[in-house]
Amino acid sequence: MQIVGWHVEMEFKEDGKRTEAAALLRLRDGTELRSHAHASRYPDDPDQPAVGEELAAARALTDLTRQLLDKAAGEIESSTSRPVHALA
Template identity: 50%
Template sequence: MTLASWNIDVALSEDDTYTDATATLHLPDGTNLQAQGHAKRNPADPAQPQIGEEIATARALSSLVDQLLGKAADEIEQVTHEPAHLNA
């Protein structure tokens, strides 16, 4: 069995209303995929920064999923010369 380890860095910035997340996936082939996620607090809601961080990070990670599936599909197509259709 081969063990592989991939790393994702998440950087967060926020103010009283908005939270932004940048997620970067570092792949073993040297490729870095990066995605953004955003959250906005409803002014009527109490300030709970962790919730905004979770939402923004989830959205960034969801975007990374799409990018990684796209990368894998491109690589499959290079080998098979046929369209690849991958779903999350």
């Protein structure tokens, strides 16, 4: 059995009521997938930066999931010449 790994980097920028997340996923074939997402705090909500980070990160990772599914489907289609619908 061969053990392989992928590397994910997540960065955040917080500006008052808005948290932005930038995600980078590096695959072992050299592909880099990038995603950006944000979360906004309502004026009446308490200031909890960790919650904004978690929401923004989850949204960015969800987009990376979609990108990975699209990449995998494209690779399967290339090798089989048949349409593929990779769903999460």
